[in-house]
Amino acid sequence: MSIKAPRGTADLLPGTIEKWQFVEDKIKDVCERYHFKEIRTPLFEHTELFQRGVGDSTDIVQKEMYTFEDRGGRSLTLRPEGTASVARSFVEHKLFGNPNQPVKLYYFAPMFRYERPQKGRMRQLNQFGIEVLGSSNPAVDAEVIDLAMTVYSELGLRSLKLVINSLGDKESRDNHRQALVNHFEPHRDELCGDCQTRLRQNPLRVLDCKKDRDHPAMKTAPSILDYLNNESEKYFEDVKNYLTMMGIDYTVDKNLVRGLDYYNHTAFEIMSEAEGFGAITTLAGGGRYNGLIEELDGPSTPGIGFGMGMERLLMALEAEHREIDTNSNLDCFLVAVGEEASKKAVQLVHELRKNGIQADKDYLDRKMKAQFKAADRYQAKYVLIFGEDELSREVINVREMSTGNQNEVPLTQLIEHLQDTFSGGEKQ
Template sequence: MSFQIPRGTQDILPGEVEKWQFIENTARELCNRYQYKEIRTPIFEHTELFSRGVGESTDIVQKEMYTFQDRKGRSITLRPEGTASTVRAFVEKKLYANAAQPTKLYYIGPMFRYERPQTGRYRQFVQFGIEALGSNDPGIDAEVISLAMSLYQTLGLKSLKLVINSLGDAESRKAHREALIAHFEPSIGEFCSDCQNRLQQNPLRILDCKKDREHALMETAPSILDYLNEDSIQYFNKVQTYLSANGIEFEVDARLVRGLDYYNHTAFEIMSNAEGFGAITTLCGGGRYNGLAQEIGGPETPGIGFALSIERLLSALDAEGIELPINSSIDCYVVTMGEEAKDRAVSLLFEMRAAGLLAEKDYENKKLKAQFKAADRHQAKYVAVLGDDELARNVIAVKDMETGNQEEVQINQLIDYLRGRS
């Protein structure tokens, strides 16, 4: 019986996984600069966390979650995103009590959604995200957006478009909600069943509907920007001022929404304009939220964050033809001739690795020529040739694969010799 990988998942093999490692290391280094600390949460949580933390009316909760019962009948869900788990840990572990605030966290890990697989979109995908909890300062909004943009730019992406919007405070959103209901209600029967359910529950999410995006009422829907009160306008202006001061270009799009009730003020998306990237251009989405910590049992805590898919980031790099600077070379490949030399190479290889050198040898009893070919495949900087004759003289022949120069060195001096040339 043969087995195949489940639909919507992928094997990331050597040769490709190095790209993932490079991206993840770049993200970690960037977070360290911005003073975001890593958090690791369980891959599964109690289902209610996501029902409350992501939203009952969202497609994620209604259609996409992997939910099952454990042996004691408890409803468990594989995490579909990272924010709810991060905020749950923030509340449960009382991180809000720390003297230093805001609490700045990041995560990298697999998420799970049952949706139609397509290019750059999988049922198991890896998400990188950050959350800054505990500050109402618009400067932290600009910082979060700047970090996201910096990651993409550091990796070489150029065809980027940043879109921002304000959802206003609670007062502004209430006024906008009433205007949306009045706008859509007379013709709501022309919309999909999801939108009909959303009209009273969460009318803002109608604006995010993919089925009815071409409906004429979408174009004429009331803009949240027309309902912002003075405080919300000042907040949004501050965010824009900070972004401009950082040299970050952006567009304001009043139709960009975040559909959950606890989202407020800043919302943003980063998109790829690269030719051939695909119909779904969004690389990253984020926004400010109040009330999420309170919704899951904690104190009222402001927060802002973003999340991005590593898979879509890789697709964007491919679309722009960007090759990541992956170094697959090794320091030395040991070639042996004769049984005694082969035996000595085992301990020699261990000594080289213990000294921090990247080293390899043949384990298939290949001929001399084939061993040199293997050294080429490993992109070895040096090849150390050890035969029984060299072993008897306690020397080893070292060939520089770039220049072709070769010289003999004492075996016990090989490590220092290679270190001096690395």
Template sequence: MNIQAPRGTYDVLPDQSAKWQEVEQKINNLCRLYQYKEIRTPIFEHTELFQRGVGDTTDIVQKEMYTFQDRGNRSLTLRPEGTASVVRSYVENKLFGMPDQPVKLFYTGPMFRYERPQAGRTRQFVQFGVEAIGSKDPAIDAEVISLAMEVYRSVGLKQLRLVINSLGDTESRVAHKKALIHHFQPSINEFCSDCQIRLEKNPLRILDCKVDRDHPLMATAPSLADYLNTESQAYFDKVQAYLSSMDIEFVVDPNLVRGLDYYNHTAFEIMSDAEGFGAITTLAGGGRYNGLVEDLGGPESPGIGFAMSIERLLLALEMEKIEIGQSNNLEVYVVAMDEKTKKKAFSVVRDLRMNGISADMDFTDRKVKAQMKSADRKGAGFVIVIGETELESGKIALKEMATGEQQEVAFEEIATAILKKKSLGNRHVKNALLWGS
């Protein structure tokens, strides 16, 4: 039997993993600059967490979750998103008692949703997300949005579009809900079965329906913007002002509702406008979720966050023809002339690694010519050849591949010589950047 990866999953092979590593490194660096700390939660949780946290009227809960019974007959679910797990941890570990609020957290890890696989959208995917819990200041909304935008800018993406909206507070949403029910109810039998269920539970979700999005009533549905009370509009105005103060361009879209039940006030999405990206252009989405902490058993702790798929980020890079993760960091390749010199070569490789120098050698007993070709394929910065002459003299010829320059070095000074050359090379690069040469 030829066993393959399950549908909707994939392997990240070595020639692609460097891209992932570069993206993750940039994310970690940005989170450090913004003072967001990493949190790691379980890959599976009690099913009730997502039913209560995400909302039982959402497509995620109704159609997409991987749920199973464990041996203790408990219902568990592979996490389909990150916010509910982070908030559960915030409550369970009493992070609301920390002296500095908001608590600013980030996570990166696999999520699972049963949906039709397509480009940049798989059943197991890696999600990076941020949660800032414990503040109702509109400035933190703007900071979270700016961090999301900065992730894409840090990898070179330019064809981006930020779309924002306000979903209002509870009072505004209740008024809008009544208007939506009144609007859709006379013709609700023309809508899909999901929308018929949503009418009473959460009619706002009808506006996010993919099946009935072309129905004429969608275009004439009451806009939430018309039902924002004074407080909600003032809050949204402040968010926009903070974004403008950072020169972050945005578009206000009153039809943006997001797909999760816990959102209120600020909602946003970041789109790719790159040619060929496809019909689904959303790269990241998020918003404010005041009330979610209370729903999961904690005290009043307003929060805001976002999540982005790393796969879709990489797809956007591909569409904009941006290459990352291309640098080869093999610094030294050590060639052994024969079996007799292999032991010394092995010792040299280890010594280089212990000095923080990337080094490799042959492990298939190939001839010298084949080993040299391997060093070239791997992009080695330096090559060392060890034969009987080198063993007897205690010295080797350190060859710099880019220039062909060779330097005679004693075995015990190889690491020092390479580190010195690296230091000089870095100094030349800095000078070239400084003087524009």
């Protein structure tokens, strides 16, 4: 039996990885403009982090985590999401003591969730995320949403829908929680097993159920917006006003709750409305999580962030027919004929690369015609040709592939000649 990649994982090969690199570079540029700094956390953490930080009642913790015991008997889990790890790092390294507040972080990281693989949903998924820790200003909520929308718009996506909701503060949530219990309790036996458990542990998540979404009780469930106290209501109005000031369109969805226990106040999702994108339309989601840092034994610290699926972002670009420039044309390809010329080519390629010129050569001892074909496949801008005669005269032929123009250049002037050529506009 041949060994293949595990189900729900994928290899990113040359020809595809360039698209990822292009997208990642664009995102990094946006993050720098918004004054975010990169953070990298371990691939696995102590299981307790996600039990406490994500929530025991969530599907992630109950059903989807890759958890194992190491040789020391410790329970470890492959990271299923990014916020808990960033929060743990924030507490462990006492970033709350940093004089520059709030702390604004971003990350690119693989996540691992055991779920049924389908298009755009993998068991190893790649995520871009940001976290802002240390400010409870509603303007930060708007900035976080603005950053996500800017990433999509600068990559060329247009068919987007932003939905927002408020989950309120603790008082508002507690009042709404009791109202949900009172509402759904008469229908308990009609709900799926998961929702029957959620009704005891976290009734807000009943509203997020995919199985019972068409149950009549869902349509008449009390809205959190009817239970917001004055402070929570003002907070939500401020967020909406800031979004309006930024020219960002949004829709309020009273049933948007997100799937993690640590959210409060602002929650949001960004969806693709592109034709043919698929049934699962969510591209990114996030919200405010005041209280998470305290749950991880840190000081009282407000936070907000989001996670953006990279696979789904690439799918959205494809659905909207947005072409990604993956120009990987080679600067120079050396075509050498003869044993001594081939040896000299090794040195020349080395010198070209050390001077900032992208170069490659033949390593299969092919005939000249085959080497030219290789240069053509690599889309080389220039072919450098020399054999034993050129080597004896210490010159090399430089041929521009697009025009066929060819010049004989002394080997001692080759690097300067190419640098002058590229600085004239050939190489960007």
